[in-house]
Amino acid sequence: xxxxxxxxxxxxxxxxxxxxxxxxxxxxxxxxxxxxxxxxxxxxxxxxxxxxxxxxxxxxxxxxxxxxxxxxxxxxxxxxxxxxxxxxxxxxxxxxxxxxxxxxxxxxxxxxxxxxxxxxxxxxxxxxxxxxxxxxxxxxxxxxxxxxxxxxxxxxxxxxxxxxxxxxxxxxxxxxxxxxxxxxxxxxxxxxxxxxxxxxxxxxxxxxxxxxxxxxxxxxxxxxxxxxxxxxxxxxxxxxxxxxxxxxxxxxxxxxxxxxxxxxxxxxxxxxxxxxxxxxxxxxxxxxxxxxxxxxxxxxxxxxxxxxxxxxxxxxxxxxxxxxxxxxxxxxxxxxxxxxxxxxxxxxxxxxxxxxxxxxxxxxxxxxxxxxxxxxxxxxxxxxxxxxxxxxxxxxxxxxxxxxxxxxxxxxxxxxxxxxxxxxxxxxxxxxxxxxxxxxxxxxxxxxxxxxxxxxxxxxxxxxxxxxxxxxxxxxxxxxxxxxxxxxxxxxxxxxxxxxxxxxxxxxxxxxxxxxxxxxxxxxxxxxxxxxxxxxxxxxxxxxxxxxxxxxxxxxxxxxxxxxxxxxxxxxxxxxxxxxxxxxxxxxx
Numbered sequence: 001x002x003x004x005x006x007x008x009x010x011x012x013x014x015x016x017x018x019x020x021x022x023x024x025x026x027x028x029x030x031x032x033x034x035x036x037x038x039x040x041x042x043x044x045x046x047x048x049x050x051x052x053x054x055x056x057x058x059x060x061x062x063x064x065x066x067x068x069x070x071x072x073x074x075x076x077x078x079x080x081x082x083x084x085x086x087x088x089x090x091x092x093x094x095x096x097x098x099x100x101x102x103x104x105x106x107x108x109x110x111x112x113x114x115x116x117x118x119x120x121x122x123x124x125x126x127x128x129x130x131x132x133x134x135x136x137x138x139x140x141x142x143x144x145x146x147x148x149x150x151x152x153x154x155x156x157x158x159x160x161x162x163x164x165x166x167x168x169x170x171x172x173x174x175x176x177x178x179x180x181x182x183x184x185x186x187x188x189x190x191x192x193x194x195x196x197x198x199x200x201x202x203x204x205x206x207x208x209x210x211x212x213x214x215x216x217x218x219x220x221x222x223x224x225x226x227x228x229x230x231x232x233x234x235x236x237x238x239x240x241x242x243x244x245x246x247x248x249x250x251x252x253x254x255x256x257x258x259x260x261x262x263x264x265x266x267x268x269x270x271x272x273x274x275x276x277x278x279x280x281x282x283x284x285x286x287x288x289x290x291x292x293x294x295x296x297x298x299x300x301x302x303x304x305x306x307x308x309x310x311x312x313x314x315x316x317x318x319x320x321x322x323x324x325x326x327x328x329x330x331x332x333x334x335x336x337x338x339x340x341x342x343x344x345x346x347x348x349x350x351x352x353x354x355x356x357x358x359x360x361x362x363x364x365x366x367x368x369x370x371x372x373x374x375x376x377x378x379x380x381x382x383x384x385x386x387x388x389x390x391x392x393x394x395x396x397x398x399x400x401x402x403x404x405x406x407x408x409x410x411x412x413x414x415x416x417x418x419x420x421x422x423x424x425x426x427x428x429x430x431x432x433x434x435x436x437x438x439x440x441x442x443x444x445x446x447x448x449x450x451x452x453x454x455x456x457x458x459x460x461x462x463x464x465x466x467x468x469x470x471x472x473x474x475x476x477x478x479x480x481x482x483x484x485x486x487x488x489x490x491x492x493x494x495x496x497x498x499x500x501x502x503x504x505x506x507x508x509x510x511x512x513x514x515x516x517x518x519x520x521x522x523x524x525x526x527x528x529x530x531x532x533x534x535x536x537x538x539x540x541x542x543x544x545x546x547x548x549x550x551x552x553x554x555x556x557x558x559x560x561x562x563x564x565x566x567x568x569x570x571x572x573x574x575x576x577x578x579x580x581x582x583x584x585x586x587x588x589x
Contacts (some may be wrong), residue, residue, distance in 0.1 A: 001172070001173060001175065002029075002033065002169075002170065002171070002172060002173075003138055003141055003164075003168055003169055003170070003171045003172070003173050004029040004030045004032070004033040004169040004170065005033045006141060006142075006173060006175055007030060007033070007096070007141070007145060007164070007169075008030070008033045008034055008037065008040060010145050010146075010149070011040070011065075011067055011094075012037075012039060012040055014064060014065050014149060015062075015064045015065075016040070016064065016065060016066075016067055017039065017040060017041060018040075018041050018043050018058060018067075018436075018439050018440075019031075019034060019040065019041070019042055019043065019067045019068070019069060020043045020045055020050075020051035020052075020054045020055045020058070020066075020067065020068040020069070020435075020436065021042055021043070021044060021045070021051055021068065021069040021070065022044065022045055022046065022047060022048045022051055022070060022071075022075060022078075023044065023071070024070065024071020024072070024075045024098065024117075025071060025098070025117075025166075026071040026072040026075075026097075026098025026099060026100065026117065026166055027069050027070065027071050027075075027096070027097075027098035027169075028098075029166065029169035029170050030069060030096065030098070030164070030169055031069070043435070043439065043463070043467070044463070045432065045435070045460060045463050046459040046460055046462055046463060047078065047457060047459055047460070048068075048070040048075050048076075048078035048079050048082075049078050049079065049081050049082055049428065049432075049457065050428075050431070050432035050435070050457045050459075050460045050463070051068040051069075051070065051079070051082070051432070052068050052078075052079045052081065052082020052083060052085070052086075052093075052095070052432075053082045053085065053421075053426075053428070053429050053432035053433050053436070053457075054066075054068070054432045054433065054435045054436035054439075055067055055068035055082070055086075055093050055095075055436060056082060056085055056086050056089075056091050056093055056433065056436065057394075057396065057419055057432075057433035057434070057435075057436030057437040057440070058436035058437070058439060058440045059086075059091050059092055059093050059436075060091055060224070060417075060419060060437075061393075061394060061417060061419075061436070061437045061440035061441055062440040062441070063227055064092075065092050065093065065094055065149065065152060065153065066086075066091070066092070066093040066094070066436065067093065067094045067095075067096070068082070068093065068094075068095050068096075069095070069096045069097070069098075070095070070096075070097050070098070071097070071098045071117070072097060072098050072099050072100055072115075072117045072118060072119060072121070073116075073117030073118065073119045074117065075097070075098075075117075076097040076098075076119060076121040076163075077119065077121070077124070079095055079097070079125075080124070080125065080128065081424065081426050082426075083095055083125060083128050083129060083159050083161065084128045084424050085421055085423070085424035085426055085429070086158060086159035087128045087129060087130075087158050087159055087423075088422065088423025088424050089221060089248060089421070089422045089423050089424070090156050090157050090158055090221065090222070090225045091157060091158070091159065091225075092152040092153045092157035092158065092159070093152065093159045093160075094148055094149060094152055094159075094160055094161075094162070095125075095129075095159060095160070095161040095162075096161070096162050096164060097121050097161065097162070097163045097164070098163075098164060098165075098166060098169070099118070099121075099134060099163045099164060099165040099166065100114075100115030100116065100117065100118045100165060100166065101115065101165055101166050101167040102136060102165045102167055102168065103167070104118065105118060105165065106118065121161070121163055122134050122161065122163050125161050128159070129158065129159050129160055129161050130151045130152060130157075130158040130159065130160055131147065131148055131151045131152075131160040131161075132160065132161040132162075132163075133147075133148070133161075133162060133163070134162075134163040134164075134165070135162060135163065135164050135165070135168055136165075136168075137168070138168050138171040138172075138173050139173065139178055139179070141164075141168070141173065141178065142175060142178035142179065142180055142181075143178065143179045143180065143181045143184070144162055144181075145162065146180060146181035146182060147181040147186070147187075148160040148161075148162050150181060150182075150187065150190070151190075154190060155312055155313075156225070156312050156313045157225060195328060195329060197327065197329050197333060197334055197337050201325075201327055202337050202338060202341050203341075204325060205308055205325070205327075205338065206338075206341055206342070206345055208281060208306055208308065208324075208325070209239065209241075209281065209348060210345075210348060211281075212280055212281035212306075212348060212350075213280055213348075213350065213352075213353060214278060214279045214280040214281070214305075214350065214353045214356075214578070215239075215241045215242075215279065215280070215281040215282075215283065215348065215350065215353075216241065216242055216243070216244060216261075216275060216276060216279035216281070216282055216283070216305075217232075217236070217241050217242070217243040217244070217283045217285060218243075218244055218245070218246065218249075218264065218276065218282055218283065218284045218285065218287055219232065219243055219244075219245045219246070219249040219252045219253070219285050219286070219287070220245070220246045220248055220249045220284070220285060220286045220287025220288065221246065221248025221249050221286060221287070221422060222249075222285065222286015222287060222311060222312070222331055223249055223252040223285055223286050223331060224248070224249070224251070224252060225286065226286060226312070226330055226331040226332045227332060228285075228286070228331045228332040228335055229252050229253075231331075231332055231335035231336055231339060232252060232253070232285065232335055233253065234335075234339050235335050235338055235339055235342070236253070236257075236259055238339060238342040238343075238347065239342060239347050239348075240259065240347045240348075240350070241259070241283070241347075241348075241350070242259045242260075242261045242275070242353075242354065242357055243257075243259055243260055243261060244261045244262055244263070244264045244268075244272045244275060244276055245262075245263055245264070246263075246264065246265060246287050246293050247263065247265060247292065247293075247407055247420050247422055248287075248420060248422045249285075249286070249287065250263055250407055250412070250418050250420070251412055251416065251417050251418040254412060254413055254414060254415075254416075255411040255412045255413065256411065256413060259354075261275050261357055261361065262275075262361070262408075263407055263408060264276050264293060264561065265292050265293040265294075265295075265555070265561075266291075266292045266293075266295060266554065266555040267292075267404040267407070267408065267551055267554060267555070268408070268555075269364075269366045269408055269553075270364040270366065270553045270564050271357075271360040271361045271363070271364040271366075273555070273561045273562050273564060274360050274364070274562050274576055274577075275357055275360060276302055276561060276562075277302065277303075277304075277560065277561055277562035277577065277579070278304070278356070278562075278576075278577060278578045278579060279302060279304070279305045280304060280305050280306065281305055281306050281307075281308070282302045282305045282306070282307045282308070283308050283310075284307060284308065284309040284310065284311075284323070285310050285331055285335075286310065286311060286312075286331045287311075288311070288313075288316045288319070288320075289301070289309075289316075289319075289320045289321050290320070290423070291320075294320060294321060294561065295555045295559060295560065295561050296557050296558055296559075297558060297559065297560050297561075297582070298320050298321050300560035300561070300582050301321050301560075301561060302321075303560075303579070303582075304578070304579035304580075306324040306325075307321065307322075307323040307324050307325075308323065308324065308325045308326075308327065309321075309323035309325070309326050309327070310326075310327040310329060310331055310334050311326075311327075311328065311331075312328065312329065312330050312331065313328075314328045356578075360576070366379050366408045366409055366553070367379045367380065367552075368405070368549065368550055368551060368552045369549075369550075369552065371523070373522075374522035374523045374524045375522065375523070375546070376520070376521075376522060376523055376543060376544070376545055377523075378401070378402070378405040378409075378476060378545060378549060379405055379408060379409040380409075380523070381405075381476075381523070381543060382405050382406050382408070382409035382410045383409050383410075383411065384523075384526070384529070385410065385448075385474065385529070386409075386410040386411040386412070386413075387411070388529065388530065388533055389410075389446055389533065390413055390414070390416075391444050391533075392416060392443070392444050392445060392446040392472075393415075393416065393417065393437070393441045393443030393444060393445060394416070394417040394418075394419060394434070394437040394438075394441065394443070394445045394446070395410060395412070395416060395417070395418045395419070395445075395446045395448065396419045396429070396430040396431075396433040396434040396437060396445060396446070396447050396448070397418065397419065397420050397421075397429075397430055397448050397449075398421075398427060398428065398429055398430035398431075398447075398448070398449035398450055398453035398454065399421055399425050399426060399427045399429060399450075399453055399483075400427065400449075400450035400452060400453055400481065400482060400483045401450060401476070401478070401482040401483050401486070401549070401550070401551050402448055402449065402450045402476040403420065403448075403450075404483075404551045405476070405551065406418075406448050407420065410448075417437070419433050419437060421433075427450075427452060427453035427456050428453055428456025428457040429453070429457075430447045430448065430449045430453065430454075431447055431449065431454070431457045431458070431460045431461070431464075431473070432457050432460050432463075434446075434447045434464075434469075434471045434473075435460060435463055435464065435467075435469060435471070438469045438470065438471055439467075439469070443470070444470040444471075444472065445469070445470065445471045445472070446471075446472050446474065447471060447472065447473040447474065448474045448476065449473065449474070449475050449476070450475065450476055450477075450478075450481075450482065451475055451476070451477040451478065451479060451480075451503050451506070452480075452481040452482075454473075454475050454506070455503075458509070461509075461510065461513040461515060462513060464513075464515075464538050465513050465514060465515060465538060468537055468538070469537075469538060470536075470537060470538065471538050472532065472533065472535075472538070472539050472540075472541075473510075473515075473538070473539070473540045473541070474541055474543060475506055475540070475541070475542050475543065476543050476545060477503065477506070477542050477543065477544055477545060478545040478546060478547050478548075478549045479500065479501075479502070479503055479547050480496070480499050480500045480501075480547055481498075481499040481500075482499075482549065482550070482551075483551070484499050485499040485500060486550045486551065486554075489550075490556070500547065506540070506542050507519060507540075507542060510540040515538050515539060515540050516532075516535050516538075516539045516540070517539075517540045517541070517542070518531055518532040518539070518540065518541040518542070519541065519542045519543075519544065520541060520542070520543045520544065521544045528541065529541060552565070552566060553565060553566065560582045562577065563582070
């Protein structure tokens, strides 16, 4: 059979129904192999970066491999931001790039380029992938494809890339005669890599839980990556321990659950940070504890608590915050064992702790400012939007202030997913991510973007319209790159270099794509929001904000996580804290 047909057959065997691509000459054979099939669809985006983001969201929503393809040279290089996003957020995606014919490729010759658009994408992308290889002979394809697919999903997942020259794509092969990765010593060694969780570890965790008066779960993105949401829910029901989340773990539990206690970190809810600061036992599930969670003072993070850190990647354990007990394990395996053990254990009595948490949640709601008249305050708007958005399967956020307002105040219900670009933090993520999420589930998808990030992949409005996808787009417009502008106002005496620029008319642009468009200027215009949400198919609404709009509360440099700006009165903070305050004299300047 033709090699390109074999590649597509292998993808279908992985349960993949959509390949995201922007065509070029070096992948024509691969896309032609999709064209005559009725069980696989090419999703032609308008920029390769968008294809990479769409593949990422596709994988995150359906728990399977995402696939994006691009041609050699500029096409392959345009995938890089999306590949990095998958790498940092542990998303299993296969990226396939076309390459010039092997007889045109320079290999080790000391020239810059021989073939047109020839680029050594493998060398470029290696630091951002779990595996990257160029297939240099047709009889390697089975081994390399199986290896890439396996590594993408094994252990801590991530992206892989295969670079396939054009002459090999059109080559004839005998698949059953090709070497299989699954018969290799390399695969055997890989399959031995998982570690069993000893009964003594489980016993020690239960002992520590039994001794705790103020236990707390911190759930990170690893809960979703390991497909552990059901096991986590069971653990919460058995233990009755309250839960906070990181940005990437924000959708692991419905937000109307009585034990859900919000988002922690630099832009978290104030009450969530206060809860974490006061706990005496912190169960860290699948979180790498990056500086957006701990702040710039990791030494003060949950300083009064014993910490149990469970992660599949040993490199993340004791990397930023020292734990009392580290457990290198697949989180799902750990939680299954804990649930079995908890059947024999009475949950701890933490009535006082839960009452304290309820008090904090009531005392410190998350609002960026007190509005005058009918001015739109973004956190209140997110509460309103979420109350009317139960139909959405996924909510895709771009990167900027709107991302923080939504992460703080959009209340997820049922099994709604919230997709953030975490480690990469790439503006332009939301619109293409919504395409991937919508195709993965068939459900309605909501985009929340800022006026800056929306324009980075605005061309994908064409893809949405062409496929008639049920995607609703909210743009929070404060006529600035507000996150950086707020940073400039705080640290650069208000010099707003490059952050405040006039925008085009988004309404006119969206109408040019024949998408129904609405605008909301005050909180009185709720009818505009309701018409937008009730529109069949794609729709757009612009939410006009004051240019000065900021994200509050916010953790600033050199402050412990509980001490967010605007600062609480010192006596008030001292009263709330069940442990000693950090001595301000100890704060580095």
